[in-house]
Amino acid sequence: MSEYLLLLLGTALVNNVVLVKFLGLCPFMGVSKKIDSAIGMSLATTFVLTLATATTWMLEHWLLEPFGIEYLRTLAFILVIAASVQFTEMVIRKSAPALYQVLGIYLPLITTNCAVLGVALLTAMEGGSFLHTLLYGFGSALGFSLALVMFAGLRERMALAQVPATFAGAPIGFIAAGLLSLAFMGFAGLKIA
Amino acid sequence: MIAVISLTALGVALGLGLGLAARFLRVEQDDGLASEIEAMLPGSQCGQCGFPGCGPAAAALASGNAPVTLCPPGGSALVRQLADKLGVEAVTSGMKESVPMLAVVEEELCIGCTKCFRVCPTDAIVGAPKQIHNVLREACTGCGKCVDVCPTMAVNMTPMPVTLQSWIWHKPAVAA
Amino acid sequence: MNILNHPIIRRTMVRWGVHPDARKQATSPQDIERLPLPAILHIPLLQHSGAPAKPVVSVGQHVLKGELLGARQGNISAPVHAPTSGTVVAISDYPAPHPSGLGVLSVSLEPDGEDRWIECAETDPFSLTPAQIAERVSAAGVVGMGGATFPSSVKMLLGQRSQVHTLLVNGSECEPYLSCDDRLMRERAAKIIEGIRIVLHAVGAKKALCGIENNKPAAIEAMRRAAAEVPAIEVIALPTRYPMGSDRQLIHVLTGQEVPSDGRSADVGVLVHNVGTLYAIQQAVRFGRPLISRVVTVAGGAVARPRNLEVLLGTPARLLVEHCGGLRETPARLLMGGPMMGLQLPSLDAPIIKGSSGILALGAHEIAKEQPSPCIRCGQCVSACPMNLMPFEMSANIRVGELDAVQGLKDCISCGSCSYVCPAHIPLSHYFDYAKGELTVRERGKLRQESIRQLTSARKTRLEQEAREKAEAAARRKAERERAKATAAQGKAS
């Protein structure tokens, strides 16, 4: 049991997908203006990421490996991810039209969110059990969500700050992201024995 | 060969799944944005926006060909509503916050020709032929149509006067 | 039950608010003095919240003391009366006692020196029905004298309608410098107590709790002595803490209940009246005397001999200051009301109105004059706010124009506690008043747009109707013509 907890903690904090591995920076910068939309994006990404790692595991073990066509991994994974993103998009559009509006272009862009593909490929290479893979994906998604919501909070405050014109907008966003990443370095080497 | 078949099968399966999902999760596309916007506009057809009337202005807004700040009678309140509706940012600071204007009839010059009251889009001018006209302060949108038609230049636009009830505190100076 | 809500805890441990330097010693030991009759009075027709009174006198008319000058118009309004006998010399705009310096329609009255009352007979208040009492209070133009100037009769009617069980008497006078209520309680406690009994009778409340801050022991003593005979009235000493005099805070401290955000005090079964108001109600109901004078504290470092004066409404503030020995130094700021919520006066020509509790001429060392610096989010404003708001966050949003993101603006009571404690000297309550005004303007804009739309459609229907009538008339004429033609043809044929 504790092994899985550690896995979650490790993927969410120590190997945070955004702040340590620097994957998925596009939505991280794009959908972090407001905490509310950041939470929506986090939920969507969490859903897609978990779903994607699960389906790609099945794909890997039931299709690619048996047929010996691992070289098609990237291609097949993208196909599956794109499909699950499409599916998520339809669900959100149906259930939360306001959120759909807010997420805008970033929702379809989850498809090309390198965090999703990256995590899927990483788990495939690690080759753990299904549960392990699922938790890995979920943990990464939690880490992504944590970083996104934290960063959205920071950006909401920056919107109220009197940032010098030279740095206003994206530059200060990147500086803040850098400092946030610095903070996450504190988790480096975290090993719960 | 296996690769081609398996990927094709995968593609077909996913495509079918998505197709089904699309059917079950369909959302009615709401049309008529323009008519919704038209309902928000004052509807006085005053033409201050440069469009022939509120309908064309609404159409232009809906298609993104007009700024949300186009309607002076609507004021900043309307700008905000439109911006919310269209999902754009309300840049009220850029819009010159024009003081609400009011038409005033100078009694010495008015000849009671009724021209002004026939063009007034809100029936804000009261009077009868051969009688001096008067402007109802609450109804006047400040569109200025009456100024253009008055033959004796008896109608003038003046800023709405500030009274004790309409006075508000100014914004504090920003801290350094 | 929540232990923190026990009366003893609640009435001693107040966690909100601030402790401004009281500075009441200069005026509180001295008796109320009557100001001699001034040479001219400017009586504004808007001295209350609501619609201004409508003038019912004309220039040149002679009026008696207490005669109606302006009649109430609208639901929330109050009449205005002549403070002394004399001649109306003008009805025109006169600078209001307001920071805007804008004019307000005022009746200028030249006293004839006789100070002759209109007929007013004494009646036993307790023989009157509640409706009659409310009518008398309304006719006398009594408004909240603590500064809110809400018409008292409206409050009373509201109380009659909604089952008020307790009357809260506000004698806290938490604003620094002011001591007019303190003096009133010391000198006229019996009359205030009768005022309390009248209101209890009028709204059918069972008891009255009179809250007085414990820095006024003499007033507490006087009120307790006067209320000794009346078991329904309890005088309670409150901790000295600003803004204890705010309705909502007083209600919570005395009763433990909170007025709902969108409600009134009557919703929790209480009615709050200031002691000055209760005195005015007693005068109005027992003697039929309208509200034409009030006690005003004249104080501040720039005033030579600070004291409390009983002043006719409409008296220019300058006369009060002159009676108090004039100015000792050039005042850094002139105020009407206390230093926490008072309004800056454009000049000493402004007249005394029903809500003027004080005229302060503050010296340079008494006012806040440091330049604002950036907010360091220290949270002092959060702990000071009696409404539990987060002022620093609200003002940050207002500063960048995000008025819709401001939480709790409607709940802000503009007490100024946040600005008072802010180490960065940020004018927080100024920000909030600005935002409230801005939102009102927007609201007004929306209403206006709505009315414009209605007018436009009304015009459309009118034009259509006219066109239809025209067409019908034309059709009728055409039909007649044809009938005529047909008859003519028939005639020709026959």
Added chain:
Amino acid sequence: MIHASHAPHAHAPTSISRVMWLVIAALVPATLFSIWLNGWPALLLWAVTVGSAVFAEFFCLRLAQRPAAPVLSDGSAVLTGWLLALSLPAWAPWWIGALGAFFAIVVVKQVFGGLGQNLFNPAMAARVMLLIAFPVELTTWVQPAPLFSADALSLSQSFALTFLGQMPSSFDALSGATTLGHIKTELTRDISVVQALAGHGQSMSASLFGLHGGSLGETAAMLLAAGGLALIALRVISWHIPLAVLAGVALPALLLHAHDPARYLDATTHLLSGGLILGAFFIATDPVTSPGTPRGQLIFGFGIGLLTWLIRTYGGYPEAVAFAVILMNALTPVIDRYVRPRIYGHASKAASKKGAAS
């Protein structure tokens, strides 16, 4: 009169500079003690760091063409530099202090708009940056040699050490690792905490009075705590954050130390070492980067304590306060957003839910 003054017209006798200088004043005794304990190099490093911070602030204000005097006199730059100096090893070279101060003021504070606008505590962000970029310089501790004692460095030796990096040959630089660093190292060698503590030769009283190696601010727990309590008494800071930080460290330490004393360090050592007192009273309480409500401050403080304990116990760094502070700084806006006082007259969330359900 177009610009009338708005009420209130009176003001409490307080200002930002008063707050800042009071905090600085509370740091003075502990700083003097540490300087005495660590000798001239400590004084030099302190002076360089504070000086650089002030200069960096001046430089930025010049660039932004804002008047420098009023901003500099508010004391915030001095305080930032001071706190950074207190968190550095006493014998670190001068450029560590200067670079850290520049980073703190320019990148962490002024770029965001200056006082009150920064998201992270400048001193702690700078310390983290230094620790990651220059691990060797930041973890070289010496056994303290008090001023005027026999083995203390002379002033000229100190200049050479701080500015030229010349270590006197008689010195073994690695002789005095900090308590936490020592234990971390020993644990990796499978030596239990008890033995490690004994081996470190550190008594409790030494900890209390700071007679051990460490950064300037690590060394005088008692004096720092006294300064912090004075600030609480003066109402410059509130008690919420310090208490919550200490509790956040002490609670898990107590529990797990009771569970396995050989593996987990006891609470007292945790509390007294590694700049925790400095962090709890002077750094976490930085109002700009902490939540504005008392309840939010409790959460914030407890989070810092817990993270500190977590990283100290399981993480890769023996010293964790700085990381914990900036991590919780990043969470501050979210805390402020969701932890707010119930506005007077509004039903509490639970009550309104109940009302809706019934």
